[in-house]
Amino acid sequence: xxxxxxxxxxxxxxxFAVGAVDGKAxxxxxxxxxxxxxxxxxxxxxxxxxxxxxxxxxxxxSGAEILLANTYHLMLRPGAERVxxxxxxxxxMNWAGPILTDSGGYQVMSLQELRKITEEGVxxxxxxxxxxxxxxxxxxxxxQELLDANxxxxxxxxxxxxxxxxxAGESMERSMRWAAxxxxxxxxxxxxxxxGIVQGGVYPAxxxxxxxxxxxxxxDGYAVGGLAVGEGQGVMFDVLDATVPHLPATHxxxxxxxxxxADIVGAVARGIDMFDCVLPTRSGRTGQAFTRRGSxxxxxxxxQDDHRPxxxxxxxxxxxxxxxxxxxxxxxxxxxxxxxLLTRHNLTYYQELMAGLRQAIEDQRLDDFIADFxxxxxxxxxxxx
Numbered sequence: 195x196x197x198x199x200x201x202x203x204x205x206x207x208x209x210f211a212v213g214a215v216d217g218k219a220x221x222x223x224x225x226x227x228x229x230x231x232x233x234x235x236x237x238x239x240x241x242x243x244x245x246x247x248x249x250x251x252x253x254x255x256s257g258a259e260i261l262l263a264n265t266y267h268l269m270l271r272p273g274a275e276r277v278x279x280x281x282x283x284x285x286x287m288n289w290a291g292p293i294l295t296d297s298g299g300y301q302v303m304s305l306q307e308l309r310k311i312t313e314e315g316v317x318x319x320x321x322x323x324x325x326x327x328x329x330x331x332x333x334x335x336x337x338q339e340l341l342d343a344n345x346x347x348x349x350x351x352x353x354x355x356x357x358x359x360x361x362a363g364e365s366m367e368r369s370m371r372w373a374a375x376x377x378x379x380x381x382x383x384x385x386x387x388x389x390g391i392v393q394g395g396v397y398p399a400x401x402x403x404x405x406x407x408x409x410x411x412x413x414d415g416y417a418v419g420g421l422a423v424g425e426g427q428g429v430m431f432d433v434l435d436a437t438v439p440h441l442p443a444t445h446x447x448x449x450x451x452x453x454x455x456a457d458i459v460g461a462v463a464r465g466i467d468m469f470d471c472v473l474p475t476r477s478g479r480t481g482q483a484f485t486r487r488g489s490x491x492x493x494x495x496x497x498q499d500d501h502r503p504x505x506x507x508x509x510x511x512x513x514x515x516x517x518x519x520x521x522x523x524x525x526x527x528x529x530x531x532x533x534x535l536l537t538r539h540n541l542t543y544y545q546e547l548m549a550g551l552r553q554a555i556e557d558q559r560l561d562d563f564i565a566d567f568x569x570x571x572x573x574x575x576x577x578x579x
Contacts (some may be wrong), residue, residue, distance in 0.1 A: 207414040208345070208387035210446050214556045218438070218465040221555040224415075224446050226292040226344040227385020228284060229259065233446065234462045234551050236544045237262045237294060237470040242271070243287040246475055247534045248541075250288045256510070256538065257545030260344075261289055262470045265337050266298030269327070270320050274340040282342030294389075294470075295343035297334045300419075300451070303352045311351060313368065331375035335388075339381060347417065348376040350391040355423045362395030369393045370407040377411050387414030389448060395420060396429055398436035405440035416441045417448040418466070422457070431460055438465045455484060455547055459567055462551050463560065474544050478537030481525045485543065486570045490518075492536065496578045497522040510542035511535075 214221040224231040238245055238258040245253050245261070253261070263283060268274060280286050283293055302309055302316050309318035315330030334349035350369040353362050373390050380388045390408035394400030408416060418437055421430045434449070441447050448468035449461050458469050474484060483490040485505040490497075500518040512521075512535040524532030554563035 207382060208385065208446075210415070210444070212443070214558075216555045216558050216560040217463065219462050219551075219555050219560050220465060220467060221552050222446070222467060224467075225385070226387075227383075228290060228292045228344055231260050231292055231468075232552060233467040234458075234548055234555075235260060235468050236458065236548045237468060238541055238544075239470055239472045239475060240287070240289075241472075242267045243277075243283060245537075245541075246479065247530075247537050252538060253289075253541065254291070256541035257549065258291075258541065260292040260294060262294050262296060263287075263341070263343070264296045264298060264301065265334060265341070265347075266296075266301035266329075268295075268341060269298065269329075269337050270322055274337040278340040278342070282340075284342060292344040293342075294345035295338045295341055295347065296450075297338070297347040297349045298329060299334070299347075299350045300352045302329060303354075311368075313371070315349070315372075331372040332379040335376050335379040344386055345415070346376075346380060346386070346388045348373045348388065348390055348413075350393060350419055352423070353393055353395045353420045355395070355420075355425050357395050359395070359397050359400070362393075362397055363400055366393040366395075366400050366404050370404060370411075373408060373413075374411050377413070389413055389415040389417050389446075391417045391419040391450070392437055392441070393420050394437075396425060396433055398433075401433060401437040402440050405437060409440075409442060413445070415446040415448060415468075417450050419450045421449065422451045422453050422471075427454075427457060427460070430457070431464065434461060434464045434466065441465075455544070455567075456571065458547065459551065459564055462555075463564060474540035475537050478540045479533040481532070481536070483521075483536055483543075484540050485575070487573055487575050488571050490575050492518065492521050492532075493525050494522075498526075500579055502576070502579070504539055505543070508539065508542060508546070510539045512539040512542075 209225040212220045212222040222233040237260045240261045241264045277286050302318050305318050317328045331349045338346040349372050351365045353365040390413040392404045394404045446467045449466045453471050481493045483504050497518040503513040554560045
């Protein structure tokens, strides 16, 4: 029995079970020490231990079962050791459910001129005060354990796009060596797990080699990284088609940093179980709403006299109690209530989308769900009054 099979046997870490399959799509449950996650799942992003503008109760009311927080930002402020002294991230931010922590690799790589990559890890200067820090695979795992993350991510090098096959291969191989070090550093305990990250750019052979290397090491779940970085939806789907078949059917699969509703629907159809993206919350702060009929820019003057809700079929408090005209006013007046109300709506929309996908897989009607989704999105917003 290899390490991947040991994890699937449930001796340690997380427990994942697939209850229904429709084509390549799966309906599953991932059990953690802080609760169960129904998959396919969208993880709401709370980068700095907060979903901007919302209380944990409001986030829970949207249907979210798991949050994502970020190692890079929390190691700089308030510090992982401080969070640990204060009882861990769940208690610190008053979130009782599961938490996944990004390893910080993507944020560090994006610093460019402020960081240096070596075999040992990454050294970088903080974007806050310029102080120098070092992030090794071992330290990345230690920070996430101090935070008490239910799902820890390995430290990887997010391969830039575009990159040559040689560049992508060298980057991927370094990430695989770091992944092995993360596995050795990780403390196994019930209800907690470590995910490996598949890299390899847009090159199918590299993606396959990365998946095989991670399976040999053995992880509780497998993420697909290095996508949604400018390659476009078609290329992203091609990479998933070349990657997902090489991942274990017994483990959860996580597509990092994705994305738009159509990206999520297409990725679920290709066998992905978990997603995260800042889009619904960031858009909520800038006036963009997601609805069954596509996205809406609430700053547009066409909404200023519109008494209708954003989406008449949405169950969120924003749609139940406020008009498009009022939301338009809030954003034009730069009132803080606007981003709060719109973020609540966007998160509810995303969670309703995931619930619809789960039900469609259970009912063996995913193709019909996708066709209806596409038809509604293509129809566009309701005409103005």
